[in-house]
Amino acid sequence: MSREILSVRGLNAAYGEAKVLFDIDMSVATGQIVACVGRNGAGKTTLLKSIAGFLKPTSGSVIADNTPLTGKKSYDIAKFGIKYIPQDKKVFFDLTVRENLELGSYATKDYNWDRVLGFFPKLQLLMGRKAGYLSGGERQMLMIARAILGSPKVLLIDEPTEGLAPGIVTQLRETFRELARSTALVIVEQNLPLVCAIADKVYAVRDGRIVAELVGPEEISVAACERYL
Amino acid sequence: MNALKWWWGILLAFALLGVSRTFLPLPFMNEVVIFSIYAMGCNFLIGRVGYISFGQPAYLAFGAYACAFYLFYFGTNPLVGIMVGVLGGLVVSLVIGPLFVRLRSDYFAMVNLALAVIVFYLTQKVLVDITKGDNGLWFMTRITSTPGLDLTIPGQFFIFALIVALAVCAFYKYLDDSIYGxxxxxTKINENKLQFLGYDNFSIRLLAFVIANTTTALAGAMYAVYLGFVSPEMASPSRAADPVIVTLLGGVGTLFGPIVGAIAYTGMKDVISKLIGNWELFIGFLLVFIMLVADQGIWGTLAPLLEKLLWRRKATLPVATKR
Known part of the structure; x- marks a missing residue:
């Protein structure tokens, strides 16, 4: 039985004078994969940043697991279990894969790497390599691996497949399905076939507003998503 | 096994420093060792946290004056004086740190330089009654002998300074290899990314600031005991770039960079000042050269070459055994 793990109500956000998000309402349940789709500049990344505490909302509320998070510091929100994985795949270049993972472990006190390496066995072979020398796909794996240490409640993933080879995208799709068994996922994604393959719910974002909510395989399709782009 | 390896490296480096004492003048070696400790703090700030500070003379002076006040007004034991100096640096860092580490690196550099100016004028003009202004505080004759290593004897002070520098170097090596390092x-590479993982950048930077400046204060206290004298010149803003130059010269963020930088800087100062009057001019040109040609500094450039050389030897060893 799934329960609501993340609830966003009447969220408004702005960059200085420029209002970017308008009265956003969304909810995410445990074990759910929720996707946000929309054109570039629609406000999808801003929505994730507002939930993760990197942009202070001007009004509205973010509640996770019955705990209000609005106004909390980003690192407190991360500690609470709402982890944000940004779009740019910038891991800590000068640190090795092992050190990058250790940073995740130290923050969460979760030193059990078997689970994360179960998702990404390739990382085991790259432990001593500096993260700056990894490919785009390997960096994405490392960022997700680091974020899932400590078993977060919700993962906010921004454009995870951008610039990745089709093979890696397929692998990530399976990983997301596996991850969703224990962690709710909110994914901002432009790859509509991927979204349709994995999402339980889709929010279409246009000009900072949610213009549609598609639930279940009956409603979610590439054609339905494209209608709102 | 790895721990053994890096311990051997540090021990070898300090053994070489110790041996150098036999053919290099004692005052030079004492200055090199204390300057190494001074630069280690600066190296940690620049190399690990990405903070360039032009206010290190202020923290050096805090340590030196705290130690000097104790030895001039209250006690005679130099070891206690050094501990008071370290404590002074620690307290000042804890008070100033929360204000300063909020600033970005360029503002951080300037606010620290401003602090050096403030400390310089406080010690030179404002607090003349207790600092004795430009005359400074003389306490060489007040320092008593200590059991074991007698710090009033320069030769024994050198051994003490070498042990302290070894301990500081090992401590920084430990920090470098730790999760905190x-x-x-x-936080230097990308502070936002660290927040994604649940880390508070402020706490990380504050701790680094306190560690680095307490190390600088330790160097200040050791200068005070070694010279038996402190003056406002120690906090002079004109010396603000010295630890930064030594750090760059040696190799930013490298373990042995501060030691190599201190040897090179002190050596050039000694040698060149005997040949030409304005040795700073030469240092200036050298720094420009290093920045343009070898931005890894002396040790930063030499270390990979040495590693390659040693690795090649190791790699050829099994072949030789096979034959």
Missing amino acids: ACCLA
Whole structure:
């Protein structure tokens, strides 16, 4: 039985004078994969940043697991279990894969790497390599691996497949399905076939507003998503 | 096994420093060792946290004056004086740190330089009654002998300074290899990314600031005991770039960079000042050269070459055994 793990109500956000998000309402349940789709500049990344505490909302509320998070510091929100994985795949270049993972472990006190390496066995072979020398796909794996240490409640993933080879995208799709068994996922994604393959719910974002909510395989399709782009 | 390896490296480096004492003048070696400790703090700030500070003379002076006040007004034991100096640096860093580490690196550099100016004028003009202004505080004759290593004897002070520098170097090596060291490097690379993982950048930077400046204060206290004298010149803003130059010269963020930088800087100062009057001019040109040609500094450039050389030897060893 799934329960609501993340609830966003009447969220408004702005960059200085420029209002970017308008009265956003969304909810995410445990074990759910929720996707946000929309054109570039629609406000999808801003929505994730507002939930993760990197942009202070001007009004509205973010509640996770019955705990209000609005106004909390980003690192407190991360500690609470709402982890944000940004779009740019910038891991800590000068640190090795092992050190990058250790940073995740130290923050969460979760030193059990078997689970994360179960998702990404390739990382085991790259432990001593500096993260700056990894490919785009390997960096994405490392960022997700680091974020899932400590078993977060919700993962906010921004454009995870951008610039990745089709093979890696397929692998990530399976990983997301596996991850969703224990962690709710909110994914901002432009790859509509991927979204349709994995999402339980889709929010279409246009000009900072949610213009549609598609639930279940009956409603979610590439054609339905494209209608709102 | 790895721990053994790096311990051997540090021990070998300090053994070489100790041996150098036999053919290099004692005052030179004492200055090199204390300057190495001074630069280690600066190296940690620049190399690990990405903070350039032009205010290190202020923290050096805090340590030196705290130690000097104790030895001039209250006690005679130089070891206690050094401990008071370290404590002074620690307290000042804890008070100033929360204000300063909020600033970005360029503002951080300037606010620290401003602090050096303030400390310089406080010690020179404002607090003349207790600092004795430009005359400074003389306490060489007040320092008593200590059991074991007698710090009033320069030769024994050198051994003491070498042990302290070895301990500080090992401590920084430990920090570099720890998760905290990785956090420091991560906050330097991208502080936002570290927050994604649940880290508070402010706490990480504050701790680094306190560690680095307490190390600088330790160097100040050791200068005070070694010279038996402190004056406002120690906090002079004109010396603000010295530890930064030594750090760059040696190799930013490298373990042995501060030691190599201190040897090179002190050596050039000694040698060139005997040949030409304005040795700073030469240092200036050298720094420009290093920045343009070898931005890894002396040790940063030499270390990979040495590693390659040693690795090649190791690699050829099994072949030789096979034959």
